[in-house]
Amino acid sequence: MIQLTDVYKTFTVKDKRTRAKKQVEAVKGLSLTVKPGEIYGLLGPNGAGKSTTLRMIAGLMQPNQGRIQVCGLDTVEQPEKARAKVGYLSTDLNVYGRFTPRELLRIFGEFQGLDAKVAERRGMYLMEKLQLDDFADVKMEGFSSGQKQKVSIARALLHDPKVVIFDEPTTGLDVLTAKTVLDLLRVMRAEGRTVIVSTHVMPMVEEICDRVGIIFDGLLYGDASPKQILDDWGVKTLDEVFFELAARSAAEV
Amino acid sequence: MRGALLICKKEFMELMKDRKTMFFTFLLPVLLYPAIFGMMSKLGRNDEEKRKSKASRVAVVDASQTLLPLLRTEPTLFEVVSAPEGDVKQAINDEKLEMQVEVDEDAAAKLEAQQTFSVKATYDRSNDSSRLALTRLKEQLQKQDKTWVQARLKTMGAPADLASPTKLESVDAGGESRVMGRIMGSMLPYLLMIMMFAGSMQHGIYATAGEKERGTLLSLLATSLPRNQIVLGKLLYVFSIGILSALINLASLGISMLLTFSKEAAVNAPSAGPGMGSLSALANPATLALTFFLMVPLGLCFANFIVLMGVQAKNAVEAGSSIMPGFFAVMMMAVFSMAPGIEKMAWLPYVPILNVSLAIRKLFVHQGNIPEYLLALVMTVGLAAVFTWLSTRMLKRESALFKV
Numbered sequence: 001m002i003q004l005t006d007v008y009k010t011f012t013v014k015d016k017r018t019r020a021k022k023q024v025e026a027v028k029g030l031s032l033t034v035k036p037g038e039i040y041g042l043l044g045p046n047g048a049g050k051s052t053t054l055r056m057i058a059g060l061m062q063p064n065q066g067r068i069q070v071c072g073l074d075t076v077e078q079p080e081k082a083r084a085k086v087g088y089l090s091t092d093l094n095v096y097g098r099f100t101p102r103e104l105l106r107i108f109g110e111f112q113g114l115d116a117k118v119a120e121r122r123g124m125y126l127m128e129k130l131q132l133d134d135f136a137d138v139k140m141e142g143f144s145s146g147q148k149q150k151v152s153i154a155r156a157l158l159h160d161p162k163v164v165i166f167d168e169p170t171t172g173l174d175v176l177t178a179k180t181v182l183d184l185l186r187v188m189r190a191e192g193r194t195v196i197v198s199t200h201v202m203p204m205v206e207e208i209c210d211r212v213g214i215i216f217d218g219l220l221y222g223d224a225s226p227k228q229i230l231d232d233w234g235v236k237t238l239d240e241v242f243f244e245l246a247a248r249s250a251a252e253v
Numbered sequence: 254m255r256g257a258l259l260i261c262k263k264e265f266m267e268l269m270k271d272r273k274t275m276f277f278t279f280l281l282p283v284l285l286y287p288a289i290f291g292m293m294s295k296l297g298r299n300d301e302e303k304r305k306s307k308a309s310r311v312a313v314v315d316a317s318q319t320l321l322p323l324l325r326t327e328p329t330l331f332e333v334v335s336a337p338e339g340d341v342k343q344a345i346n347d348e349k350l351e352m353q354v355e356v357d358e359d360a361a362a363k364l365e366a367q368q369t370f371s372v373k374a375t376y377d378r379s380n381d382s383s384r385l386a387l388t389r390l391k392e393q394l395q396k397q398d399k400t401w402v403q404a405r406l407k408t409m410g411a412p413a414d415l416a417s418p419t420k421l422e423s424v425d426a427g428g429e430s431r432v433m434g435r436i437m438g439s440m441l442p443y444l445l446m447i448m449m450f451a452g453s454m455q456h457g458i459y460a461t462a463g464e465k466e467r468g469t470l471l472s473l474l475a476t477s478l479p480r481n482q483i484v485l486g487k488l489l490y491v492f493s494i495g496i497l498s499a500l501i502n503l504a505s506l507g508i509s510m511l512l513t514f515s516k517e518a519a520v521n522a523p524s525a526g527p528g529m530g531s532l533s534a535l536a537n538p539a540t541l542a543l544t545f546f547l548m549v550p551l552g553l554c555f556a557n558f559i560v561l562m563g564v565q566a567k568n569a570v571e572a573g574s575s576i577m578p579g580f581f582a583v584m585m586m587a588v589f590s591m592a593p594g595i596e597k598m599a600w601l602p603y604v605p606i607l608n609v610s611l612a613i614r615k616l617f618v619h620q621g622n623i624p625e626y627l628l629a630l631v632m633t634v635g636l637a638a639v640f641t642w643l644s645t646r647m648l649k650r651e652s653a654l655f656k657v
């Protein structure tokens with residue numbers, strides 16, 4: 001279960017030329033709920049605030065305002081306990097090149113406080129699912145980005161998290177690997193986990209997401225099943241919702 | 254603390270995967286010191302021994318044969334050669350001989366008449382061998398002068414002791430161990446400080462700014478490990494590397510010194526050389542333990558500084574350039590602490606970090622001062638605590654973690 005109530009996040013950035021400090025409102029009053037056994041898709045153009053939202057849910061950042069709960073645990077008040085429930089994956093996250101996948105998973109098993117045997121078994125299961133077993137004992141330095149991404153996925157799911165947060169999980173993956181990941185997400189849903197993913201890839205959303213929320217400029221538009229959204233906006237594809245929103249914001253300025 | 258230990262373990266595992274870095278960090282210093290020391294002592298000894306073992310080639314012009322027979326009686330010191338053709342100075346410059354000695358033609362007569370005769374020595378002051386020839390001549394003449402004076406006194410019926418009113422006898426109150434202690438005491442804090450800082454700097458950057466740059470830090474932060482445990486783990490790692498490299502360097506240095514000095518002692522004076530005894534006095538367990546207790550909080554301060562800067566930086570290069578000034582400061586302080594006479598400055602015991610090297614220095618010359626030692630210890634521990642608190646707080650700030 002993920003629950004966001006009126007969440008705000010502001011960054012202070014400095015303009016190098018004018019030397020003026022500027023407030024960037026990445027998320028402006030976001031509220032949403034994702035239930036167990038559900039895959040929630042967060043859509044939006046670049047810089048919309050998707051990653052920021054997911055980072056806050058994962059406990060990597062704190063909201064300036066509002067409240068985030070993961071499995072009933074407040075991410076600010078009980079950060080460690082909340083993080084223990086979360087499996088987080090993101091594109092700007094990398095693996096330790098000096099280790100092999102097996103070593104990496106063993107180490108992260110320790111970090112997550114797992115029993116060594118349990119971690120080993122779970123790691124093997126995930127590596128098999130992700131078709132990584134051939135590379136389990138190869139140093140990750142020379143891995144392709146897809147191979148690294150697979151290891152990262154295994155790392156994120158190792159501790160059997162109740163909440164799965166994937167920020168653009170299929171970026172840089174070929175169609176076959178992307179399908180493997182999507183299948184894995186379906187398994188997660190079937191196991192009753194709470195899943196939230198962000199993406200630009202619309203077909204993927206229509207295929208696996210039970211509900212979608214469209215973030216545009218820090219605000220959430222629509223919070224319904226993909227089909228419902230298409231009906232509500234009177235369009236044929238989700239891409240068209242983007243074009244509509246972009247046109248609107250251009251008209252406002 | 255479990256989290257910090259796990260992080261530290263992970264850092265060490267990562268380090269161990271990199272054979273090359275391991276070699277340069279831990280093995281190279283072990284091999285380096287014996288090599289350097291062996292070479293240095295061999296070079297030094299060889300040169301001096303060679304000169305000392307060779308007789309000086311001297312051309313002697315002595316018509317009355319007053320000095321020549323005397324020089325001939327010392328074949329290990331002088332080799333009498335024929336006078337060079339052409340310019341004498343040129344011949345000395347060309348190292349054909351070391352010195353030319355010209356004795357008054359009527360020297361024998363003057364000696365008989367109890368008068369002074371003159372001896373003119375031509376040598377090259379810029380040449381070690383030539384200078385040695387002059388020194389040998391002076392010593393020889395001094396001895397001979399005394400014999401002659403005593404002979405003259407005898408003919409006058411006066412006692413021979415008239416020729417030597419004083420007899421100098423020198424005793425070294427410090428003893429070899431103090432001399433060695435002074436040298437080591439001023440060098441050691443310097444070496445320890447530099448080694449501790451330099452040894453852990455790169456590893457600290459790798460584990461902080463480097464992790465940020467490589468995108469692995471996020472995966473650590475996403476685990477259920479508390480943030481301060483992650484920083485403490487990194488701190489522990491950098492600190493351990495610092496202490497380890499200081500110890501390794503020190504041990505290697507100690508062993509090489511022991512080997513070289515004991516060899517030298519055997520060559521110079523087989524009975525009681527300057528090496529073994531003084532070194533064992535230096536390796537006094539109490540002195541070493543007290544030194545170690547001071548180095549621990551100092552190492553923690555260094556590690557904190559490195560981690561703090563590393564966490565602040567966007568990437569490894571930025572971290573490196575922000576740590577460099579700190580390294581220079583430590584180097585300056587270390588050099589300053591080697592300067593002679595600084596232990597007399599009254600304010601020195603109150604300057605953090607500097608007082609550590611002062612205290613270590615005093616320990617090694619057996620002038621250990623308990624209040625000063627404790628002051629240095631307390632100040633450094635305090636500083637380390639403040640630093641640790643600061644860096645754990647710093648890593649909690651997300652601006653430090655998500656700099657883009």
Ligand SMILES: Nc1ncnc2c1ncn2[C@@H]1O[C@H](COP(=O)(O)OP(=O)(O)OP(=O)(O)O)[C@@H](O)[C@H]1O
Pocket residue numbers: 011012013024025026044045046047048049050051052053655656657
């Ligand atoms: N650490 C940060 N410091 C300053 N500004 C930031 C930071 N992180 C995000 N922002 C800003 O917040 C806004 C939202 O960024 P975010 O990364 O959440 O977008 P996104 O929806 O994930 O975009 P993309 O699809 O490109 O990944 C952007 O304007 C970005 O510049």
Ligand SMILES: [Mg+2]
Pocket residue numbers: 050051052167
């Ligand atoms: Mg993003």
